[in-house]
Amino acid sequence: MKTLENAIDSAINRVTARAAEEGLLDVAYTTADSPFGPLLLAQTRRGLVRVGLPNQDAEELLVDLSERVSPRVLEAPAQLDEARRELDLYFEGKLDRFDLPLDWRLSGGFRQRVLRAIDRIPYGQTRSYTEMARKAGNERAVRAAGSACGSNPIPLVVPCHRVLRTGGALGGYGGGLPMKRALLELEGVLDESPGS
Amino acid sequence: MTALPPFQTVLDEHSAAVMGILRGAVGRDGAEDCFQETFLAALRAYPKLEDDRNLRGWLLTIAHRKAIDYHRANGRKPVPVAEPAELAAPNGMPERDDGLWAAVGRLPPKQRAAVALRYGSDLPHREIAAALGCSPEAARRSLHEGLKRLRKELA
Numbered sequence: 001m002k003t004l005e006n007a008i009d010s011a012i013n014r015v016t017a018r019a020a021e022e023g024l025l026d027v028a029y030t031t032a033d034s035p036f037g038p039l040l041l042a043q044t045r046r047g048l049v050r051v052g053l054p055n056q057d058a059e060e061l062l063v064d065l066s067e068r069v070s071p072r073v074l075e076a077p078a079q080l081d082e083a084r085r086e087l088d089l090y091f092e093g094k095l096d097r098f099d100l101p102l103d104w105r106l107s108g109g110f111r112q113r114v115l116r117a118i119d120r121i122p123y124g125q126t127r128s129y130t131e132m133a134r135k136a137g138n139e140r141a142v143r144a145a146g147s148a149c150g151s152n153p154i155p156l157v158v159p160c161h162r163v164l165r166t167g168g169a170l171g172g173y174g175g176g177l178p179m180k181r182a183l184l185e186l187e188g189v190l191d192e193s194p195g196s
Numbered sequence: 197m198t199a200l201p202p203f204q205t206v207l208d209e210h211s212a213a214v215m216g217i218l219r220g221a222v223g224r225d226g227a228e229d230c231f232q233e234t235f236l237a238a239l240r241a242y243p244k245l246e247d248d249r250n251l252r253g254w255l256l257t258i259a260h261r262k263a264i265d266y267h268r269a270n271g272r273k274p275v276p277v278a279e280p281a282e283l284a285a286p287n288g289m290p291e292r293d294d295g296l297w298a299a300v301g302r303l304p305p306k307q308r309a310a311v312a313l314r315y316g317s318d319l320p321h322r323e324i325a326a327a328l329g330c331s332p333e334a335a336r337r338s339l340h341e342g343l344k345r346l347r348k349e350l351a
Binding site for chain 1: 199
């Protein structure tokens with residue numbers, strides 16, 4: 001016999017599935033394992049909108065999505081199967097280009113231009129904050145380019161870990177410098193850009 | 197306006213209460229359908245909700261309406277049964293008494309709902325009122341009338 005909890009769980013699953021079918025699922029999210037700890041993945045109908053790194057508070061990120069995108073936020077792992085699959089391959093070193101639709105709405109203006117430029121840095125290569133500022137249309141806004149990297153809502157997939165200081169120092173990383181260093185090692189570029 | 201919490205939080209926090217009153221109102225089989233209808237209706241309306249202070253009362257109001265729809269669609273009378281005891285037991289609900297719940301089942305709809313919500317789901321008057329869409333005073337009255345009738349019937 002079904003216990004009450006099982007009945008509630010399966011009823012919740014059906015609510016989520018029907019919400020997706022009926023276009024009521026504005027933000028679907030799940031957590032995914034990574035070598036660095038659990039990631040939060042969130043997606044809208046446009047694409048991946050947020051990746052939360054292990055050192056970030058997932059609850060806070062969900063509240064933020066609720067405020068800035070839509071409060072129709074539901075845990076719906078099946079919706080994020082492809083994102084999870086590509087990230088798994090990336091961490092195994094078997095994927096050098098993500099093929100996921102992205103939703104850029106959490107960053108606007110200059111920041112979004114910086115992030116779109118970062119999105120085009122190829123696997124295994126690095127660029128400087130200055131180059132990113134220039135690509136985004138304002139070479140002197142190096143600090144602003146740095147803060148755009150720091151506020152990247154879709155890290156890993158939009159590879160802000162490939163942006164370093166001029167001269168090769170690591171700079172900063174939202175997920176912590178050890179993670180940035182490990183990602184650059186995974187991509188085989190650390191030797192050319194010794195860390196600070 | 198205070199920001200609304202992610203809907204998943206609402207689902208996680210209130211699903212047991214909603215399932216509890218629905219089982220009381222429509223029985224185990226109907227409850228799962230009504231549960232889906234309740235939360236989908238809530239999800240549809242959620243972004244326009246202006247006040248997140250009584251989400252539970254809001255959900256129970258919707259659940260109550262879905263239970264009424266269910267009975268209408270099935271053309272039969274509500275059968276509040278001993279199901280809610282499953283939820284309420286840890287709060288001191290005595291073991292099931294089929295005679296008592298059968299008598300509850302014979303009460304008029306408002307009284308029956310008030311009794312089921314109060315003793316089956318352990319809701320305070322304020323929330324019973326929200327679920328029934330009436331004033332707390334009217335909820336209290338329905339409960340009182342229902343209990344009076346039960347006492348008479350079971351005496």
